[in-house]
Amino acid sequence: GAGVSQTPSNKVTEKGKYVELRCDPISGHTALYWYRQSLGQGPEFLIYFQGTGAADDSGLPNDRFFAVRPEGSVSTLKIQRTERGDSAVYLCASSPGSTNTEAFFGQGTRLTVV
Amino acid sequence: GENVEQHPSTLSVQEGDSAVIKCTYSDSASNYFPWYKQELGKGPQLIIDIRSNVGEKKDQRIAVTLNKTAKHFSLHITETQPEDSAVYFCAASRDFGNEKLTFGTGTRLTIIP
Numbered sequence: 001g002a003g004v005s006q007t008p009s010n011k012v013t014e015k016g017k018y019v020e021l022r023c024d025p026i027s028g029h030t031a032l033y034w035y036r037q038s039l040g041q042g043p044e045f046l047i048y049f050q051g052t053g054a055a056d057d058s059g060l061p062n063d064r065f066f067a068v069r070p071e072g073s074v075s076t077l078k079i080q081r082t083e084r085g086d087s088a089v090y091l092c093a094s095s096p097g098s099t100n101t102e103a104f105f106g107q108g109t110r111l112t113v114v
Numbered sequence: 115g116e117n118v119e120q121h122p123s124t125l126s127v128q129e130g131d132s133a134v135i136k137c138t139y140s141d142s143a144s145n146y147f148p149w150y151k152q153e154l155g156k157g158p159q160l161i162i163d164i165r166s167n168v169g170e171k172k173d174q175r176i177a178v179t180l181n182k183t184a185k186h187f188s189l190h191i192t193e194t195q196p197e198d199s200a201v202y203f204c205a206a207s208r209d210f211g212n213e214k215l216t217f218g219t220g221t222r223l224t225i226i227p
Contacts, residue, residue, distance in 0.1 A: 004157070035215075042120075042203050042217030043158065056214055091157055102148075103215075105157030 002026070004106035006092050012112045013082055021077040021109045025094030032075050033103060034067055035091040043091055049075060082113045116141040118206050120218030127194055128226050135221045137204035138186045144206040147180060147187045148215070152201045161202075162189070191223075199225045 005024040013019050025032050030051055035043035045059040049069045057067070064082075069075040079086055089110050093103040117140040127133045139147075145166035150158035164171045164178045164187065171178050175194075180187040191198055201222050205215040 031213075033215075040220070042118075042205070042219050043215075045214050045216070048213055059214070093157070102160050102163075105150075105159070107155065107157050 004092055004094050004104050006090075006106040006109050008109060009107065010110045010112075012114060015082060015084060015113055017082055019079050019082055019111065021079075021090050021111070023075045023077070023092030023094075023106060025073065025075070025092070026104055027073075029094035029096050029104075030072065031095045031097060031101075031103070032069060033093045033095075034075070034077050035093065037089045037091055037108070039088075046077070046090075079111075082111075084113045087111055087113045116144060116206055116208075116216040118204060118216050118218045120204050120221060122221060123219065124222045124224070126224045126226055129194055129196060131194055133189075133191045133194055133198070133223055133225075135189045135202055135204070135223070136186060137188070137206075137218050138184075139206045139216075140185065141206065141208065142182075142185065143208050144216075146207040146209060147178070148205050148207075149176075149178060149189050150203045150205065150217075152203065152220075158203060194225045196225050196227055199223060 007022045032049040034046040037043045047067050048056040052072045064080045066078045089108040091108045093105040095101045095103040120137045148163035151161045152158045175192045177190040201220045204218040207215045
């Protein structure tokens, strides 16, 4: 796989349920980002990992949102007690490092909370 | 925090004509300004970027200009083609990398054959 892979591509869940969204970055990329894109809007920053640690999680909207990257590669975005307002496309991006490098985006996971 | 405004929200141009999309930003510390193209069902793809030590950058039919004093930057696409139809986003960041990009609201560009 040459690009950033996100699974699932679509997820429908009931209000109140727990969901996990997965991101497989480009091999060797140390930086990984999560963004959320609502319909008709630009992506909004959620969290940024450099290696295994969250370098900046200031975009997470509340404590129902959590992300991990335990081995510095695959990342999982976890959402507890989902609400209808969480419906959006969740985008993951990776880059070789944190400076002077392009971020490559995945195709996103479309989350629908019903 | 940073605020990026983008105009217009929609733009239709005849094939072969030029298209211009403009963005303004609020944080004077921002120094990295990428432009992304997003096609339906896909993630954003970087098409060109500019850093604060450069006023203009060109790549074939695409150019970006930056005015740091006025805090605005623009995307110029010349000799537009049908495959240029997409949603375009500007973004800004404080670092020379891609940490915490703040995106504009997007411009839906339609090229009329």
